[in-house]
Amino acid sequence: xxxxxxxxxxxxxxxxxxxxxxxxxxxxxxxxxxxxxxxxxxxxxxxxxxxxxxxxxxxxxxxxxxxxxxxxxxxxxxxxxxxxxxxxxxxxxxxxxxxxxxxxxxxxxxxxxxxxxxxxxxxxxxxxxxxxxxxxxxxxxxxxxxxxxxxxxxxxxxxxxxxxxxxxxxxxxxxxxxxxxxxxxxxxxxxxxxxxxxxxxxxxxxxxxxxxxxxxxxxxxxxxxxxxxxxxxxxxxxxxxxxxxxxxxxxxxxxxxxxxxxxxxxxxxxxxxxxxxxxxxxxxxxxxxxxxxxxxxxxxxxxxxxxxxx
Amino acid sequence: xxxxxxxxxxxxxxxxxxxxxxxxxxxxxxxxxxxxxxxxxxxxxxxxxxxxxxxxxxxxxxxxxxxxxxxxxxxxxxxxxxxxxxxxxxxxxxxxxxxxxxxxxxxxxxxxxxxxxxxxxxxxxxxxxxxxxxxxxxxxxxxxxxxxxxxxxxxxxxxxxxxxxxxxxxxxxxxxxxxxxxxxxxxxxxxxxxxxxxxxxxxxxxxxxxxxxxxxxxxxxxxxxxxxxxxxxxxxxxxxxxxxxxxxxxxxxxxxxxxxxxxxxxxxxxxxxxxxxxxxxxxxxxxxxxxxxxxxxxxxxxxxxxxxxxxxxxxxxxxxxxxxxxxxxxxxxxxxxxxxxxxxxxxxxxxxxxxxxxxxxxxxxxxxxxxxxxxxxxxxxxxxxxxxxxxxxxxxxxxxxxxxxxxxxxxxxxxxxxxx
Numbered sequence: 003x004x005x006x007x008x009x010x011x012x013x014x015x016x017x018x019x020x021x022x023x024x025x026x027x028x029x030x031x032x033x034x035x036x037x038x039x040x041x042x043x044x045x046x047x048x049x050x051x052x053x054x055x056x057x058x059x060x061x062x063x064x065x066x067x068x069x070x071x072x073x074x075x076x077x078x079x080x081x082x083x084x085x086x087x088x089x090x091x092x093x094x095x096x097x098x099x100x101x102x103x104x105x106x107x108x109x110x111x112x113x114x115x116x117x118x119x120x121x122x123x124x125x126x127x128x129x130x131x132x133x134x135x136x137x138x139x140x141x142x143x144x145x146x147x148x149x150x151x152x153x154x155x156x157x158x159x160x161x162x163x164x165x166x167x168x169x170x171x172x173x174x175x176x177x178x179x180x181x182x183x184x185x186x187x188x189x190x191x192x193x194x195x196x197x198x199x200x201x202x203x204x205x206x207x208x209x210x211x212x213x214x215x216x217x218x219x220x221x222x223x224x225x226x227x228x229x230x231x232x233x234x235x236x237x238x239x240x241x242x243x244x245x246x247x248x249x250x251x252x253x254x255x256x257x258x259x260x261x262x263x264x265x266x267x268x269x270x271x272x273x274x275x276x277x278x279x280x281x282x283x284x285x286x287x288x289x290x291x292x293x294x295x296x297x298x299x300x301x302x303x304x305x306x307x308x309x310x311x312x
Numbered sequence: 313x314x315x316x317x318x319x320x321x322x323x324x325x326x327x328x329x330x331x332x333x334x335x336x337x338x339x340x341x342x343x344x345x346x347x348x349x350x351x352x353x354x355x356x357x358x359x360x361x362x363x364x365x366x367x368x369x370x371x372x373x374x375x376x377x378x379x380x381x382x383x384x385x386x387x388x389x390x391x392x393x394x395x396x397x398x399x400x401x402x403x404x405x406x407x408x409x410x411x412x413x414x415x416x417x418x419x420x421x422x423x424x425x426x427x428x429x430x431x432x433x434x435x436x437x438x439x440x441x442x443x444x445x446x447x448x449x450x451x452x453x454x455x456x457x458x459x460x461x462x463x464x465x466x467x468x469x470x471x472x473x474x475x476x477x478x479x480x481x482x483x484x485x486x487x488x489x490x491x492x493x494x495x496x497x498x499x500x501x502x503x504x505x506x507x508x509x510x511x512x513x514x515x516x517x518x519x520x521x522x523x524x525x526x527x528x529x530x531x532x533x534x535x536x537x538x539x540x541x542x543x544x545x546x547x548x549x550x551x552x553x554x555x556x557x558x559x560x561x562x563x564x565x566x567x568x569x570x571x572x573x574x575x576x577x578x579x580x581x582x583x584x585x586x587x588x589x590x591x592x593x594x595x596x597x598x599x600x601x602x603x604x605x606x607x608x609x610x611x612x613x614x615x616x617x618x619x620x621x622x623x624x625x626x627x628x629x630x631x632x633x634x635x636x637x638x639x640x641x642x643x644x645x646x647x648x649x650x651x652x653x654x655x656x657x658x659x660x661x662x663x664x665x666x667x668x669x670x671x672x673x674x675x676x677x678x679x680x681x682x683x684x685x686x687x688x689x690x691x692x693x694x695x696x697x698x699x700x701x702x703x704x705x706x707x708x709x710x711x712x713x714x715x716x717x718x719x720x721x722x723x724x725x726x727x728x729x730x731x732x
Contacts, residue, residue: 086564103316151572
């Protein structure tokens with residue numbers, strides 16, 4: 003349905019997007035996973051025709067989107083990372099305005115507004131001003147404004163940033179439902195790997211403007227078949243322990259958060275004995291240790307040597 | 313599409329009380345103050361053009377404002393209403409009102425020279441001043457408290473007049489009397505929710521008149537300042553439009569509009585049309601109020617509508633230009649500079665504060681090229697009974713101005729390629 007070919011965007015000295023190739027099939031949910039500053043938002047700005055690339059091409063059903071942006075705009079809904087709404091308008095007034103600029107009117111528009119309010123769970127508060135809404139409600143309305151014209155293709159740029167877990171679950175369930183019931187194709191960007199794992203059929207992992215891996219969840223996790231992820235908790239964080247961990251030949255990568263360590267090691271029988279020996283030599287108390295099922299976070303760590311939220 | 317943009321813009325403005333105050337109430341207040349004060353003054357004919365007034369403030373207005381805000385906060389109004397109340401209180405602070413709104417036009421005209429000094433200095437230099445106005449400690453608090461809560465005694469200012477300067481001091485007394493009347497209006501607006509209150513002044517006497525142009529009927533002060541303030545405050549619509557547009561960009565609403573396949577030109581034309589329509593509505597409301605309250609009548613309605621429409625087009629064009637510059641710089645600096653400095657300069661040159669015939673010919677010519685100056689000149693000619701042929705130079709100036717500014721605005725608006 004949609005593909006990008008060697009997409010590149012250069013801002014003065016910074017290459018925000020570097021030779022990005024990705025494709026979306028009809029009815030898929032595709033995740034674009036990467037840390038802040040990876041180039042996700044710039045990539046979707048180009049795909050959604052808001053920004054021209056420095057080089058490369060975006061094709062919709064084989065036709066250039068860059069030469070004919072009107073075609074994709076008609077069938078695409080975009081949920082920006084920012085709350086792109088009028089705070090002094092009610093939910094209904096916002097939807098009415100955005101429906102009107104999509105040239106909808108009369109009974110059709112009113113029916114569609116009711117339907118969208120129902121989907122986003124704001125049917126009971128259509129007349130309340132947006133400025134009185136919670137963060138989660140604003141996010142839901144932000145999504146609603148992109149659904150008014152019945153898009154076939156939805157681009158969602160980190161739509162759950164800064165909201166409570168309950169609202170986040172509601173949004174994720176809504177996206178899943180839209181995909182299943184209306185067969186809407188979704189390009190979903192996030193730096194929360196659990197969201198991408200929950201929603202997406204295929205995933206592109208981005209870092210520093212480049213796609214560094216892609217595939218289904220299982221394919222990506224298979225990248226870790228030669229490695230083991232160990233979660234280690236220590237009594238007191240010790241600089242000597244951290245130094246020794248970094249230099250140990252069995253340890254491929256590790257991240258530390260307070261006294262919790264996530265350690266990526268080679269798959270071999272005596273990893274635990276290496277770790278306990280290291281702890282003993284550096285006077286570090288290990289309070290718990292467990293082997294973890296690999297996640298996309300671990301894949302990212304494996305590929306880049308850093309955590310997704312770094 | 314234009315209707316959608318216009319409806320959106322009207323709704324945004326109506327929901328912002330501070331803007332309603334600036335765009336509608338403030339010009340009307342100034343028409344009242346300047347009309348009464350300068351009307352009386354000019355009727356006397358012989359005045360000391362260098363009247364010096366010392367203002368001695370014994371208190372701290374910010375402290376008083378903080379105290380009254382604290383008291384109104386106890387009313388536990390919704391946050392929005394509380395904010396509006398705080399803005400209204402700041403607008404009503406007497407010393408700021410005198411300093412920023414009442415005295416500057418009189419000083420510009422050379423009728424008054426105001427110095428803000430300490431009590432000790434006033435005592436030492438009392439011979440230098442025609443009058444000394446003393447604002448007692450806690451005056452701001454007491455005055456606002458009296459009007460808001462209707463409790464206690466109305467606080468008093470002290471005006472000491474030097475012998476032989478009665479005419480100048482009469483002018484100052486007139487000004488203060490009119491300021492006080494405006495507080496009564498503010499209070500009435502507060503009570504009635506903003507409707508109908510200004511009509512209380514309908515029976516106020518209209519005194520004084522002064523010649524503004526060379527021929528025909530003299531124009532009284534209220535008529536003069538209705539036109540003067542009308543053309544001046546219409547310009548604020550443009551800076552408001554540009555500020556709203558920048559907010560649309562920053563919140564990504566603009567991108568949402570572009571994604572609906574609305575062309576940039578159509579968006580800018582929406583800004584132009586909304587700015588022009590809002591300016592026209594504002595002018596009609598303001599002149600309508602002046603008609604009912606001060607009996608300001610237009611001898612030729614068709615010409616009046618024509619000049620108003622051309623002025624509105626100019627405001628629409630300025631809205632486009634300021635929007636483009638705001639977008640280009642990604643800041644509100646352009647619209648802020650326009651509303652805080654350029655409008656005042658335009659108003660000065662255009663004759664909104666006093667007749668342009670009193671300043672140099674060069675400045676007078678310069679003023680006729682400003683949109684407000686051209687419209688003002690057109691209005692004055694209509695008021696003096698001239699026909700449509702005499703106002704055509706003003707219409708031509710406004711038309712050319714609008715076309716040039718609109719084209720520059722379109723040219724400067726960033727394209728897709730230039731957006732970060």
